Amino acid sequence: MIKFEQVSKVYTDGFKAVDSVNFEVPEGEFLVLIGPSGSGKSTTMKMINRMIPHTNGTISIDGNDITKLNPSELRRNIGYVIQQIGLFPHYTIEKNIAIVPELKGWDKEKIKARVKELLIMVDLDPEIYGSRYPKELSGGQQQRVGVARALASNPRILLMDEPFGALDPITRDQLQDQLISLQRKLKKTIVFVTHDMDEALKLGDRIAIMKDGNLLQIDTPEKILQEPASSFVEEFIGKDRIIQNPELMPVVSVMTTKVVTALLALTPEKALLMMRQQKITSLIIVDENDEKFIGLISAYELIKKVNSIQLIEEIMRVPEHTLTETATAKDAIMMMPNVKYGVIPVLNEAKKVVGIVTRGTLLTALSSQWTELEGINE
Amino acid sequence: MNNLNIWEQFMQQAEMRWSEVIEATSVHIQLVFFSMIIAIVLGIGLGILITRVPKLTTVVLGGAGIMQTIPSLALLGFMIPIFGIGVNTAIAALFLYSLLPIIRNTYTGIKDVNKATVEAAKGMGMTSLQVLLKVELPLAIPMIMAGVRTAAVINVGTATLAAFIGAGGLGDFIFLGITRGIDGLILLGAIPAALLAIVLEIFFTYLERWTTPEGLK
Numbered sequence: 202m203i204k205f206e207q208v209s210k211v212y213t214d215g216f217k218a219v220d221s222v223n224f225e226v227p228e229g230e231f232l233v234l235i236g237p238s239g240s241g242k243s244t245t246m247k248m249i250n251r252m253i254p255h256t257n258g259t260i261s262i263d264g265n266d267i268t269k270l271n272p273s274e275l276r277r278n279i280g281y282v283i284q285q286i287g288l289f290p291h292y293t294i295e296k297n298i299a300i301v302p303e304l305k306g307w308d309k310e311k312i313k314a315r316v317k318e319l320l321i322m323v324d325l326d327p328e329i330y331g332s333r334y335p336k337e338l339s340g341g342q343q344q345r346v347g348v349a350r351a352l353a354s355n356p357r358i359l360l361m362d363e364p365f366g367a368l369d370p371i372t373r374d375q376l377q378d379q380l381i382s383l384q385r386k387l388k389k390t391i392v393f394v395t396h397d398m399d400e401a402l403k404l405g406d407r408i409a410i411m412k413d414g415n416l417l418q419i420d421t422p423e424k425i426l427q428e429p430a431s432s433f434v435e436e437f438i439g440k441d442r443i444i445q446n447p448e449l450m451p452v453v454s455v456m457t458t459k460v461v462t463a464l465l466a467l468t469p470e471k472a473l474l475m476m477r478q479q480k481i482t483s484l485i486i487v488d489e490n491d492e493k494f495i496g497l498i499s500a501y502e503l504i505k506k507v508n509s510i511q512l513i514e515e516i517m518r519v520p521e522h523t524l525t526e527t528a529t530a531k532d533a534i535m536m537m538p539n540v541k542y543g544v545i546p547v548l549n550e551a552k553k554v555v556g557i558v559t560r561g562t563l564l565t566a567l568s569s570q571w572t573e574l575e576g577i578n579e
Numbered sequence: 580m581n582n583l584n585i586w587e588q589f590m591q592q593a594e595m596r597w598s599e600v601i602e603a604t605s606v607h608i609q610l611v612f613f614s615m616i617i618a619i620v621l622g623i624g625l626g627i628l629i630t631r632v633p634k635l636t637t638v639v640l641g642g643a644g645i646m647q648t649i650p651s652l653a654l655l656g657f658m659i660p661i662f663g664i665g666v667n668t669a670i671a672a673l674f675l676y677s678l679l680p681i682i683r684n685t686y687t688g689i690k691d692v693n694k695a696t697v698e699a700a701k702g703m704g705m706t707s708l709q710v711l712l713k714v715e716l717p718l719a720i721p722m723i724m725a726g727v728r729t730a731a732v733i734n735v736g737t738a739t740l741a742a743f744i745g746a747g748g749l750g751d752f753i754f755l756g757i758t759r760g761i762d763g764l765i766l767l768g769a770i771p772a773a774l775l776a777i778v779l780e781i782f783f784t785y786l787e788r789w790t791t792p793e794g795l796k
Contacts, residue, residue: 252702277704291717334794350703357658360702380787437795 202228203249203358203390207256210244210414218244220414221258228357229388232419233405235395237437241414246360246394250279262358277301280351280359280389284366286343288335294320294346295331301354319349323379341372348380352387361393365400377403398438402426402446410434425451447567450530455566456547456556463498464489465514471509476500483544484516485554493552496520499542523548526555530566533558588763589770596752596767604771605611607748610666610738612773613687614673615669615731622730626685626709640686641677651676651737668747669738676737677730684726688719721791728783735776739768749775 203226210219221242226232231498234242247253248260251272260267267275284375288297295316302312320327323345335343344364351359365373377400384391395401402422409419418430426449462485463472474482482500487493496517506516522540524532524547536545537560545558585589593600603769626641629636646654654672662668692715699705700714716723749768756764788796 250702252698273704273706275704281699281702283695283698283702285693285698286695287695287697287702289696289700289714289794290693291794293794296590298707300700304709305706336794389790 202263204228204261206259208248208260209253210248210253211256211383217414222416224409224416224419224435226390226392226423228390231384231391231393231404231406232282233393233401233408234411235398235401235408236411238396240411242394242411243362245411246362246392249360249392250276250281263577277354278356280356281363282347282351282364284363286347288343288346290335293332293334295374297346298350300350305354319352323349340368344345344376345366359389359391361391363394369506380404399536402449410437427451447534448529448531452524452533452547452558453526453532453556455530455533455563456558457562458459458556460485460554460557462487462554465495467513469503471511471512472498472513473503473507483542485546487554494546494554497544501542533563539565585741585766588761589766592763595742598754600767600771603747603749603751607738607772607775610669610673610746610748611731611734611790614670615677615734617674618677618681618730619727622681623685626682627689629686630689640683643682645677646675652743656738659744664745668744669741673738674732677734679686680726680729684722685719688722689715691722692718698778721787721795724783724787724790728780728787731779731783735772735779739772742793
């Protein structure tokens with residue numbers, strides 16, 4: 202666990218790059234530091250392995266104050282990946298990956314086996330790439346080696362300073378996916394610096410937003426999107442973000458709470474009249490005692506069969522597809538094609554209906570964000 | 580004797596002084612060799628020092644630069660009160676003369692190493708000595724070798740002046756040729772000196788290529 206307590210970085214000219222920052226990164230968490238340039242995000246990260254010494258406060262790793270540790274020792278136990286990659290041009294790929302294990306004095310056989318394992322882990326054939334030099338590899342391949350090199354001695358902490366920032370979008374995407382699957386297996390504590398919000402949302406377990414050396418908000422991606430702590434955060438994450446990330450948007454924001462409920466005792470004629478008056482296409486049937494959801498009736502079916510049935514129960518469906526309040530807009534979008542008549546009831550814990558998602562409500566919610574976005578661009 | 584053309588003069592002198600030429604060449608090589616060894620050790624050392632202590636950069640590079648502007652003959656003269664007449668003075672002066680290209684190239688060679696490579700090296704936990712030995716120096720070697728080559732070639736030429744302060748070498752023939760007005764004698768010193776410079780140039784070019792790390796070629 203990494204812990205920052207009242208940590209500041211003040212340069213000799215008085216400039217405060219980082220101003221009394223407090224946060225913790227629990228074991229195994231992927232924390233993304235994000236902010237505009239000059240926000241202190243890189244400085245904050247680099248203070249962890251003492252590449253930049255902090256001037257005030259305490260940074261500790263697993264309870265040990267890092268200033269009490271030998272800087273070289275400290276760094277050998279923390280993986281470090283930088284944007285410019287920084288492979289040694291005079292070392293082969295194998296030798297590059299072996300740097301930290303060699304510094305730590307591992308024996309040759311162990312290093313060889315580890316290098317091979319790592320190359321396979323980052324999808325580079327050891328037979329082909331092991332003996333090549335960095336300049337013979339593409340940028341994406343080089344950064345894969347960069348990541349492998351950082352993981353070489355199996356450190357528990359990984360610091361990544363905009364590692365994919367200089368890569369083309371497709372390669373960046375591939376490397377992000379690879380990092381996600383690596384992290385699932387390895388469960389490292391990762392501090393990752395970026396200025397790309399999409400990258401932050403995609404990778405982070407939590408996101409820390411920084412500005413002018415201050416930590417404005419540190420939260421899960423969902424929380425950041427739904428409850429931005431300040432107008433700056435809101436502006437920084439951007440209004441269009443939700444459309445691109447429907448999995449981060451709660452289902453309640455794409456449903457309507459305008460739900461007409463009825464009891465089973467209703468006659469088909471009254472039900473039809475009710476729907477016509479309310480201008481709705483589906484009626485939610487609830488239990489008369491505890492208002493629990495029972496099923497729903499579609500106007501289309503009711504119109505067809507209104508004269509041939511005695512009770513609305515005959516045409517009521519008990520949908521297999523319902524959502525809970527905690528579901529996301531993405532769940533609704535994914536479910537929608539399989540739902541007959543395009544109505545998904547959203548239920549709370551007590552099985553009461555809190556709202557319904559229809560194709561219409563989905564479209565309205567998503568398109569309203571488009572129009573807001575258009576408005577900003579204009 | 581003066582009726583002979585310059586080439587005939589040269590052949591005549593060469594026949595007459597063959598063993599002396601061998602002797603003088605050997606002295607000349609020694610002057611170059613020893614002054615270069617000291618210049619390489621000190622030049623690279625000072626070059627590294629000024630990358631570590633930025634305050635010294637101007638002083639050291641400036642000092643070595645001034646050394647270079649002193650006329651070679653004058654420098655030799657200045658050295659006489661310190662080292663007396665002879666080989667030591669010549670080596671000291673030649674050494675000072677060779678210093679600048681080596682210091683400057685060591686300094687720029689190290690400074691030119693990609694910042695990201697150095698940051699990565701530090702970030703992985705290399706001590707600053709390890710960064711120097713494993714990263715900075717290997718990557719600066721082509722540049723340093725180029726400096727040594729320049730210094731060595733200049734050194735061979737300047738070493739002919741050592742004869743004026745009694746240190747011997749191929750300059751003896753040139754000196755003698757001038758005072759006696761025998762052009763062939765001048766050639767007898769100049770041609771081996773020029774050949775020596777060419778041989779050194781070729782030698783260092785190969786050495787440079789050979790010492791350049793594989794991944795940089």
